[in-house]
Amino acid sequence: MxxxxxxxxxxxxxxxxxxxxxxxxxxxxxxxxxxxxxxxxxxxxxxxxxxxxxxxxxxxxxxxxxxxxxxxxxxxxxxxxxxxxxxxxxxxxxxxxxxxxxxxxxxxxxxxxxxxxxxxxxxxxxxxxxxxxxxxxxxxxxxxxxxxxxxxxxxxxxxxxxxxxxxxxxxxxxxxxxxxxxxxxxxxxxxxxxxGNPQKYSPPKGSPVEVDPCAIVEKSTLAPVLGASPRVLPYGLHQCSWTGQSAQMQIEFKTTRIPKDGKFDSRSVETDLGGGLKGYQSFRDGAYPTCELVLIRTKDQDDAGEIAEFIVAASKDKELDRCQAAQAFAKAVLPLLPQA
Structure with missing residues (x-):
């Protein structure tokens, strides 16, 4: 069967x-x-x-x-x-x-x-x-x-x-x-x-597996950080990046183990996105300071699930609150994702 x-x-x-x-x-x-x-x-x-x-x-x-x-x-x-x-x-x-x-x-x-x-x-x-x-x-x-x-x-x-x-x-x-x-x-x-007719996934409700990450993001979402004409860079089937004006934005959907405390890495802090939604963000300083915001989309009883990851990075001299920009990025895309 x-x-x-x-x-x-x-x-x-x-x-x-x-x-x-x-x-x-x-x-x-x-x-x-x-x-x-x-x-x-x-x-x-x-x-x-x-x-x-x-x-x-x-x-x-x-x-x-x-x-x-x-x-x-x-x-x-x-x-x-x-x-x-x-x-x-x-x-x-x-x-x-x-x-x-x-x-x-x-x-x-x-x-x-x-x-x-x-x-x-x-x-x-x-x-x-x-x-x-x-x-x-x-x-x-x-x-x-x-x-x-x-x-x-x-x-x-x-x-x-x-x-x-x-x-x-x-x-x-x-x-x-x-x-x-x-x-x-x-x-x-x-x-x-x-x-031929290969076996397909039967994804759980709320799964982002079928979403084209390049197509779901509007230019108006990117413009405040990247300017009017960012360059799109698809990678694989579930990741997309945009570059422009000394900055980069990226979205990726992926499978992962969901930590019980939300600590996807040691820097993670829980972030309120409004409407009962929360994400886990981490900031990395350096030559190209970066903020990464993770949103859990599905999770099963064994803590295995799927996430949407939003990244905003920019050169050191660019005046930009990267984590605030990552939150705005996520809030703009969230309504367009499959809902659980």
């Missing part, structure tokens, strides 16, 4: 059940220490000019409707690397997921050696990565970056402007097999599944 998953908090239990059933559940919502996915103002996502590589349709459009961002936001990445596919290259183990769009399996190859596979969907490519995507996987432009024989990054381009891809990272142990070959096989299977 095909069961549409809900977001799950118990990553280990869900992964064990997933391995036995051969299908995927939602991401484990445990807090991770992965680096912040902040796009810098200099990031470039222009299209390739290599005449030997076929260009996609129009800017802002995927190379195939199957890869439309609004569709990808709801697809469970663990379902794309289900047991049957991974068994073609080795022996799968537990699944782990640290975000809406990432799933990993730290498995063994057919010789019993280390074969770690991590999948990202909606991955943002740089212009250099796009230009180097001159191979092909399952009908899509593909690029590879090999770091010695034990590590390989393979991307299948799903959109060229802004550039996005389905990306697979493969790591093998010392003395193990070459990393790119099994990666190609798995990524080809992933692309074919994406073109």
């Amino acid at each position: 095909h069961v549409v998953p809900r977001f799950r908090a118990t990553a280990v239990v869900a992964a064990a059940a997933l391995l036995m059933a051969g299908c995927a559940t939602g991401p484990g919502l445990a807090k991770t220490n992965s680096p912040r996915r902040t796009v810098q103002a200099g990031a470039d996502t222009t299209t390739s000019t290599d005449p030997s590589v076929k260009q996609s349709a129009q800017p802002g459009k995927p190379v195939d409707p199957a890869f439309a961002p609004e569709r990808l936001r709801l697809i469970n990445p663990c379902a794309l690397i289900e047991k049957e596919l991974l068994q073609t290259v080795g022996t799968p183990s537990r699944y782990s997921s640290s975000s809406y769009t990432r799933c990993a399996n730290y498995m063994k190859d057919k010789a019993g050696k280390t074969l770690n596979i991590t999948l990202d969907i909606g991955y943002s490519l740089t212009s250099t990565e796009l230009k180097k995507a001159t191979k092909q996987i399952a009908g899509l432009r593909s690029g590879e970056q090999k770091l010695n024989n034990t590590s390989c990054f393979i991307s299948a381009v799903t959109q060229e402007s802004p550039a996005q891809a389905v990306r697979l990272q493969v790591n093998t142990g010392t003395g193990g097999s070459e990393a790119c070959e099994p990666g190609r096989k798995v990524l080809e299977g992933v692309v074919r599944k994406l073109k």
